[in-house]
Amino acid sequence: MMEAPLDAIVPELEGDEFLMWEARQPGRYELHHGFVVAFAGGSVAHATIALNLQILLRQAFPAPCRVFGSDLKIEIARRTYYYPDASVVCEPLDDAATLSRAPIVVVEVLSARTSAYDRIEKRTGYRSLESLRAFLIVYTDRRRVEVDLREEGSWQTKVSTDGTLSLGETGIPLEELYA
Numbered sequence: 001m002m003e004a005p006l007d008a009i010v011p012e013l014e015g016d017e018f019l020m021w022e023a024r025q026p027g028r029y030e031l032h033h034g035f036v037v038a039f040a041g042g043s044v045a046h047a048t049i050a051l052n053l054q055i056l057l058r059q060a061f062p063a064p065c066r067v068f069g070s071d072l073k074i075e076i077a078r079r080t081y082y083y084p085d086a087s088v089v090c091e092p093l094d095d096a097a098t099l100s101r102a103p104i105v106v107v108e109v110l111s112a113r114t115s116a117y118d119r120i121e122k123r124t125g126y127r128s129l130e131s132l133r134a135f136l137i138v139y140t141d142r143r144r145v146e147v148d149l150r151e152e153g154s155w156q157t158k159v160s161t162d163g164t165l166s167l168g169e170t171g172i173p174l175e176e177l178y179a
Contacts, residue, residue, distance in 0.1 A: 015078040016111065019098070022104045034079040042111050045140040052086040052177050053138065057088055057105065060170040065090040065104070073099035074106060076125040085109040102131035105167065109138045127155060134167050143178050
């Protein structure tokens with residue numbers, strides 16, 4: 001017997017409806033403009049780079065900031081929630097919280113299946129957050145990181161392929177990111 005597609009099972013949801021629905025599910029899902037999308041797993045390269053990045057971000061952003069992996073949702077809008085591969089949050093969060101509304105850094109590590117969506121749709125969503133200072137797109141098939149930095153109220157995109165990735169006042173060595 002063939003299973004029904006997820007969108008045939010789950011109707012369009014609003015923010016609070018989605019949060020309650022997802023809390024009862026065995027897997028993880030994102031909410032894209034009211035539509036539920038299954039959260040996909042990644043490759044060994046994806047997992048390695050994401051973990052390296054979380055460690056390096058923790059060194060670059062000490063307490064009171066906290067670094068999270070892909071378990072913390074980011075609320076983009078009432079009908080849009082994403083799970084980035086890494087985020088830095090400096091607002092106080094309760095340990096039972098499942099989402100943040102004010103990250104300062106968000107990272108998407110690309111996979112072949114979600115690359116276009118991450119580079120276009122998610123980039124636009126994340127950059128709409130007032131708190132966000134940097135959005136990183138990290139490639140897994142080559143040494144390349146696109147960094148969108150908010151500087152004096154406007155976004156500037158820079159590409160790093162070697163040396164140190166600049167995040168304003170701090171930097172991340174690409175050699176260690178891709179180790």
